[in-house]
Amino acid sequence: MSEVGLAVGETAPDVRERLxxxxxxxxxxxxxxxxxxxxxxxxFYTGDFSPDCISEWCEFRDFDWFATGDAVQVVGASKSGxxxxxxxxxxFSLGFPLFADxxxxxxxxxxxRYRAFGVSHRAHRSCFLVDEDLTVxxxxxxxxxxxxxxxxxxxGEIHDAVVRGLGAGEAETFGF
Numbered sequence: 001m002s003e004v005g006l007a008v009g010e011t012a013p014d015v016r017e018r019l020x021x022x023x024x025x026x027x028x029x030x031x032x033x034x035x036x037x038x039x040x041x042x043x044f045y046t047g048d049f050s051p052d053c054i055s056e057w058c059e060f061r062d063f064d065w066f067a068t069g070d071a072v073q074v075v076g077a078s079k080s081g082x083x084x085x086x087x088x089x090x091x092f093s094l095g096f097p098l099f100a101d102x103x104x105x106x107x108x109x110x111x112x113r114y115r116a117f118g119v120s121h122r123a124h125r126s127c128f129l130v131d132e133d134l135t136v137x138x139x140x141x142x143x144x145x146x147x148x149x150x151x152x153x154x155x156g157e158i159h160d161a162v163v164r165g166l167g168a169g170e171a172e173t174f175g176f
Contacts, residue, residue: 004111004112004114004124004126004141005110005111005112005124005126005128005139005141006110006111006128006136006139007136007139008136008137008138008139009135009136010135010136011133011134011135011136012031012109012110012128012130012134012135012136013031013109013110013134014030014031014032014134015030015031015105015106015109016028016029016030016031017029017077017099017100017101017105017106018082018099018100019075019097019098019099019100020082020085020086020089020097020098020099020100021097022089022094022095022096022097024086024089024090026082026086026100029097029099031130031134032134034073034075035130035131035132035133035134036132037073038070038071038072038073038132039071039072039073039129039130039131039132039137039162040072040073040074040075040129040130041072041073041074041075041127041128041129041130041158041162042075042076042077042110042127042128042129042130043074043075043076043077043126043127044076044077044078044101044106044107044110044112044123044124044125044126044127045076045077045078045123045125046078046122046123046125047078047079047080048078048080048084048085048087048088048098049084049088071162071163072129072162073096074096075096075097075098075099076096076097076098076099077098077099077101077106077107077123078098078099078100078101078123079101079102079104079121079122079123080098080100080102081100081102082100085098085100101123104121104122104123107122107123107124110126110128112124112126112141124141124142125141125142126139126140126141126142127139127140127158129158129161129162137161138158138161138162140154140157140158
């Protein structure tokens with residue numbers, strides 16, 4: 001099997017997709033618009049309300065440095081639509097915007113789209129840290145193709161990548 005997803009050091013494509021913000025607003029937004037604010041940790045996940053994704057997003061929410069620091073902004077992407085994203089954000093009090101990648105074009109651009117059982121298209125669970133030049137600074141791709149509950153993004157490793165890769169300085173480690 002070939003390497004899945006963009007490699008560290010590659011330039012991410014400047015894709016544009018519908019983005020649902022925590023306040024419920026939805027707008028077409030490009031990756032370059034987001035990284036102009038600050039680097040992005042783009043997190044591809046299975047879908048809203050799946051048990052593995054609830055756990056994953058609540059873990060991101062509970063690590064306050066993702067949401068309140070200015071070193072990086074967390075942005076999700078899944079096949080779920082805008083309406084479901086709004087419910088998901090509201091129910092779990094998420095402070096992160098979510099791309100509605102219903103046609104998986106964003107996943108395709110990052111090289112993480114695949115076909116489960118040769119039938120259902122989905123995105124590999126994965127995280128890409130993208131800087132203001134659209135350069136991939138960190139990458140994690142889940143390895144289990146069938147059971148996404150066996151793969152969760154390593155929050156501590158991601159924290160270290162943000163601090164190291166973006167020169168975020170002496171950020172709080174929260175025990176990592």
